[in-house]
Amino acid sequence: MILTPLLPRYKTRINVRPIKYAYFVKEDDVENLNNILRISCTQWGGIRNLIIPVKADLTIAPLFEGLLKYHEPDRFVGFLSIKAGNMEDHNKFQRYLSGLWPHRLFILQRGHLFLSRDETAHVLSVVSDDDLHKHELIEHDFTWLLSDYEVLSALFGVILPENQKDYAEIIKSKKQLIGIEDDKFWESQFENSPFSSVLNLTSYSVSPYRATGIFESNHFDIILVNSISSLCMFWNFRATRDSEQFRKDMGQRTLLLPEKLLDNKQALQKMISFIRSKLPYPNVSTNLHLRFCVWDDDDIERLKIAISRLDGLEEFSDDKIRISTFWIKNETKLEDFSEKSIKYKIALPDHSESYLEGIGHQVAVNSELVYGRNEVFFNPPPGFRNRFRGLTVIDIECDVLSRYPKEHRIAEKIKMYSWFSRYGISFVGQTVDQGHYIDFDLPKEWETLKIFFGSRGYDIRLSKPGKYADALIELVGGHNHINILATKPAYLLLDTLALKSTKKLAQRIVGQIQESGIQIDANLSEMIQPLLEDVDVVPELKRIPKTYTQLKDGSLQPYKEGLLRLLTQLSEKQIIKRGFYLSCENCGTPSWHPLQTIKETVSCPGCSAQFPLPVEYPLGSEIRWEYTLNTLVNRVMDQDVLPSVLALYHLTKDKNACCIVPGLELLQSNEVKAELDFIFISNHEIYAGECKAGKEIAEKDIATARLAADLGINQFYYCTVNRFNDTTKERIEELKSELESKNILMSLALLNGEDLIGDSV
Numbered sequence: 017m018i019l020t021p022l023l024p025r026y027k028t029r030i031n032v033r034p035i036k037y038a039y040f041v042k043e044d045d046v047e048n049l050n051n052i053l054r055i056s057c058t059q060w061g062g063i064r065n066l067i068i069p070v071k072a073d074l075t076i077a078p079l080f081e082g083l084l085k086y087h088e089p090d091r092f093v094g095f096l097s098i099k100a101g102n103m104e105d106h107n108k109f110q111r112y113l114s115g116l117w118p119h120r121l122f123i124l125q126r127g128h129l130f131l132s133r134d135e136t137a138h139v140l141s142v143v144s145d146d147d148l149h150k151h152e153l154i155e156h157d158f159t160w161l162l163s164d165y166e167v168l169s170a171l172f173g174v175i176l177p178e179n180q181k182d183y184a185e186i187i188k189s190k191k192q193l194i195g196i197e198d199d200k201f202w203e204s205q206f207e208n209s210p211f212s213s214v215l216n217l218t219s220y221s222v223s224p225y226r227a228t229g230i231f232e233s234n235h236f237d238i239i240l241v242n243s244i245s246s247l248c249m250f251w252n253f254r255a256t257r258d259s260e261q262f263r264k265d266m267g268q269r270t271l272l273l274p275e276k277l278l279d280n281k282q283a284l285q286k287m288i289s290f291i292r293s294k295l296p297y298p299n300v301s302t303n304l305h306l307r308f309c310v311w312d313d314d315d316i317e318r319l320k321i322a323i324s325r326l327d328g329l330e331e332f333s334d335d336k337i338r339i340s341t342f343w344i345k346n347e348t349k350l351e352d353f354s355e356k357s358i359k360y361k362i363a364l365p366d367h368s369e370s371y372l373e374g375i376g377h378q379v380a381v382n383s384e385l386v387y388g389r390n391e392v393f394f395n396p397p398p399g400f401r402n403r404f405r406g407l408t409v410i411d412i413e414c415d416v417l418s419r420y421p422k423e424h425r426i427a428e429k430i431k432m433y434s435w436f437s438r439y440g441i442s443f444v445g446q447t448v449d450q451g452h453y454i455d456f457d458l459p460k461e462w463e464t465l466k467i468f469f470g471s472r473g474y475d476i477r478l479s480k481p482g483k484y485a486d487a488l489i490e491l492v493g494g495h496n497h498i499n500i501l502a503t504k505p506a507y508l509l510l511d512t513l514a515l516k517s518t519k520k521l522a523q524r525i526v527g528q529i530q531e532s533g534i535q536i537d538a539n540l541s542e543m544i545q546p547l548l549e550d551v552d553v554v555p556e557l558k559r560i561p562k563t564y565t566q567l568k569d570g571s572l573q574p575y576k577e578g579l580l581r582l583l584t585q586l587s588e589k590q591i592i593k594r595g596f597y598l599s600c601e602n603c604g605t606p607s608w609h610p611l612q613t614i615k616e617t618v619s620c621p622g623c624s625a626q627f628p629l630p631v632e633y634p635l636g637s638e639i640r641w642e643y644t645l646n647t648l649v650n651r652v653m654d655q656d657v658l659p660s661v662l663a664l665y666h667l668t669k670d671k672n673a674c675c676i677v678p679g680l681e682l683l684q685s686n687e688v689k690a691e692l693d694f695i696f697i698s699n700h701e702i703y704a705g706e707c708k709a710g711k712e713i714a715e716k717d718i719a720t721a722r723l724a725a726d727l728g729i730n731q732f733y734y735c736t737v738n739r740f741n742d743t744t745k746e747r748i749e750e751l752k753s754e755l756e757s758k759n760i761l762m763s764l765a766l767l768n769g770e771d772l773i774g775d776s777v
Contacts (some may be wrong), residue, residue: 502774503774706733
């Protein structure tokens, strides 16, 4: 194993934030939908939780599945059964969801138990003393029909009857009547300050500190709501935009359009007038001002008819959406919409590639980390309170974590009950609001691989080729110095000097006959091998030490200009040994005499006779250096280990890689079940491969890739210093199609001689 020591210091940041829940409710279950809405109003961060409608067959729509993956909830709660004891649907749905996060130990909490046992930090416990005394909370009373209750509570929230007394004692409040057809309906939705509603208070002090792939726009998203699914769509789209919104003074620009207002032209015109007044935002403009979204395609026609009756709207017709920003020193530019049409389209909202959120943005500290136990001091952000020690999430962000694959057993080894998240490592705890140390462990590289494969039922050990590769890498001075072997001349030189086994000679003869077009049995090599062992020309076939002249006039002739320099480099590293091949004057036995044993008097290793080192050898010529391979390097070439070393060097030279192993055996009950020619980890992903010196792969090599896919390897490579033939390429393409048909995400790639040594041999 090629060890990659930890860096002297790593930037480490501790982040505190609310728990992000995903609630699951049957798409016709109004009672449990209301339970979810009410519990969300008590939880810190409740407005940004997800509510996911579940179909009768216990599946969810692709739209909601995409939002789940995007938000990466911390905990999951299912309201799937009317009867508390009915676990069949719950267990089936848990299995379905666990497939979305295979790297996590997935637990779906039961809704009816969660309601009575929720220990999430209550929103009132995190509000600072100063803000509690300074602000008044607006509590909305609904002037509602029974059918409007879910809509209004999803917009503004409600205080649970059992919590009324606590709110009255802790914070001042002011009642405000609101109804769907009120003049202030749109303005109240737009307001997003924490104390403007019970629900908005749950977002207190939480904001994004990083978002990638999108720039904030001043457009509005209007969601038509006429069912549980469409109400959940509004709730989740609002949560998404809130999670990415840095500019709080932009207001809430995801608005809910109740279905009953579609036939009310006056109410819709008020909506457009309100939007027109709020569209201008300092130094930001967009060519799409309004995006309508519906859940059911059948509602599109109704929406189009309603829109057609409104004044001042124009359908969006540009090629693409553009967002412009104007940075003008000491000047504010506002777009004028007084006489401009508002451009709209019917489409789903978009979102960023990823985001991170928390309380402010703590400064990362330089931490000296070690394998084993580490402690990092966490000083909570100014103003953070947690009066009742409710549950929150702590995220540990640190580059060192990229050394580990996203596997739940490894996460729990690092920190009990934690999981790998987009932040790094996250865990739920009763976060105190005073400074304290947070501890975690870093497993060593071999331990990391043992945990990963052990969780899949395999023990591991370094293979024999892996041991040879490790020794070769140490011989050249480390993994970063493999470049002296990563050229075609270097490979040809080692191959020329390698002492070939009779087995490889037999295989080579059969291969060359087949390449000439002659049809022979591929097993013929097994018949040829015994014959070669008794043939007088075996030493010539196996190859013996070569002089510089023999090398430069042979297969290395095209590279003779750089050959002496190459011989010098490899000799300095002891990869190539210099010496003489001399015959004993007493017994006539030819023997190899390496440089370090040569003196003026030479001893025969056969008969032990001593004779003077000749000046002429052969007669009439000065004795010349001959070159042969270090016995270790000879074994490397004989076992075709060098392609694995070259592949590892090629794939890791530009990566921050670790757990680098050039030959790993997978065992069950002490029996080798498979072998990976190399494996390493980079940026949480596991790379592995199969390496060849020839042009073909066998069925066992295909089986190795299938096993790698089942184990959760992210990328698998087939590598050769030659060039794979068309038959091999076709087999690999068939394997790609097979994996895709099974929704297995492991990618396959090829590396040829051009990649590993600059040209194929």
